[in-house]
Amino acid sequence: MEKMRIVVGGFIGLFPTGGATWDYLQYPLGLKLLGHDVYYIEDTQLYPVYQASGDSWDDCTFGVEYLKKAMAEIGMEDRWAYRDVATGKTFGLSDSKLKEVCETADVYINVSSSTVWRDEYRKIPVKILIDTDPMFTQYQYHLKMEAGGTEAEYSRDYMHGHDLFFTFGLNIGKPDCRIPQFEYNWLTTKKPICTDFWDQPFTNQSKFGFTSIMNWTERPDFIYEGETWGQKNKEFRKFFDLPTVSKQKFEIIINRPKDAATAQSINNLMDRGWDILSPNHLISDKENYKNFVQSSFAEFSVTKETYIKSNSGWFSGRSAVYLASGRPVLTQDTQWSKYIPAGEGVLAISDLDTAAQAVEEVTGNYEKHSRAAREIAREYFDSGKILSDILAHVDSKKELALDSSQARQVPV
Template sequence: MSRSLKIVVAGYAVGFPMGGQIWMMLTYVLGLTRMGHEVLFLEDTSDWSYPFDPVHGYGRVDSSFGRGILDDMFDRFGLKGRWAYNSELENRLYGMSRDKLDRFCAEADLLLNVSGVNPLRENYTRCRLKAVIDTDPVFTQVKIDQDPATRSYYQAHDVCFTFGHNLVSKPTTIPLAGIDWKPTVPPILLDQWMPLDSPGQGYTTIGTWDAKGRDVVIDGKPFSWRKSIKYETLIDMPKRVPGVEMELTFSGMGDDGLRFARHGWIVRDALALSQNCWDYRDYIRNSRAEFTVAKDQNVKLKSGWFSERSASYLAAGRPVVTEDTGFGTFLPTGEGLFAFETMDEAVRHIENIEANLDHHRRAARSIAEVHFEAGKVLGDMLQALDLA
């Protein structure tokens, strides 16, 4: 690194203060801080982002729950006072004074906009460079193509990164709206996901069962965003791998939870688990492996998307068996990481892992070290921005 940079990481944490989301935002801030940069986390509700409160189960004006989680996590990692939360809903700026926020933004070398959910207010965008990270490929590109306001939002950035690694390297029907997308992957703080000695218990995953209003249509063909549909084809999976515990830790399963439990799945509530960031991490670290599906949009169109949750499993030395989104174009598969398209393939991968668990655990950690280590991922991003 040639010099220390001032960086604003704009993200979404107080709005959804659950384990996976908090760890993701923390990783960008702490990862860049460890590289020697001065970093500030910024979140803005605009007029629509009512912060989710898991105690009540819905979004509320009162942001105290999420702010408490964020402040505690930042304090634990030496980042006290390194966040600002502007609540238009509460008509208040939390974390620091407005003058201090405006001054930092004006002096910043980079605004790194993770997931593109914050408004681009004039006082936030006085920095030298603006970059956005698309963490939900396909859905994002379709929305940009169909919605002029979203297109203008992304085009207001100097550089656009995407987790859709294959969007720029393979022919695709996904509309790119003339944007020069640059591939990236989710960074992981390896020291926070150290492998445990125990073999772990259960093939697990954590997520949202259903998400309405996010399906897309490309060239007249519908593509689903919902995982619930994908698991229906795998409902008998526990019977195919006797002696292996298969778990579904999701929010919003409703009656589906009881039905899947009758088919041998261990069903848990993701909201209850993820309210505590450390419980979320411990659940992954104590798992035997991850077994999960991916959104139909990424599977059928082979976007190359790979989730930060799966990267965390790998870092914890837990093998990952996940639906094929085309990530094999840039990640090694067959040892520690497995892509499947059918139940039969998934069964073979699980049997392979069980036959040589220690080997696949070491391979999983190695993949995380080579491909997802925060310093490398963030360093590559700064290099692409000519800031390294």
């Protein structure tokens, strides 16, 4: 594959936390490992979500410094830019270098619809959308189309600004999948994992037990086709008694909820034997996050109701780094088991009984499941394979564009 100049957009500076960093960082890192000329440009037109104590609500300093450090740690210290909506300033690359990068880029990879379009991005020959939140993404588009007017016009223009559409919904387009596709040709992909960065020698010793990292509710339920579509809090009810039934240690990092009803739900979890850990220090940056994952015995993961109800085929990028670390994963099946083998290394669960059986299986045959976990990560999530597949579609797109251009030049 020829070397390309590729720009990646994401949310590292806006969400300066360990998990989000790995979610987006492995795109530029993985492309760099493939030998491409890669830049990361964060241009969300959103005000900073996190600030250091005492900073103004619109001060992006904390996020910018965090992004600067993260990029330096992967050898891309001079290959990033952060465009700040509050001040209009660009941090990292100079304005002239940013302009030159965009003018000479072959591909723009827009992860999680993070980038707001500017003319310089639109002119890049191939623009790719990576939908990391299947069904939620399409529902938002559905809402805009229903609203009509300028909202619909803007949303349609934004989507049509892309040339290729990829989704983590591995089951999209299949008869049992309920995700609306609209007029877009959705291709499937998975979270790219730079597996060499997660590999570690086998050990059955761990500081933590069955762990995971989650939000209880990220957003309110929504109504689609007359039904309610919800978050992890609904699915977790099925497994409340798992620590008691399995007699194993379960430690979950959850942001403490802001409302009283959700706080009570977290207290109910603790009463039933769940250890609720604070994200502070444990996953505050990418290295802490990695250490937490690799210090865990295995992952027990609850999935958002919407991913399950839509039969999306979504599989967690967080679970994928557990696998790459040789940590078995127990997680609910969104139909991902059609595309990723289940049973060894990663076990599909649906209710309390299947979860308890999976816990017993992993604890009784840990080395087997640990080795299988690592093998699945390398076979199904390796960044080299996933990103090469995406770029193979880019090559096809460029060939079609060239053929069309040549056809238009044939005299009639």
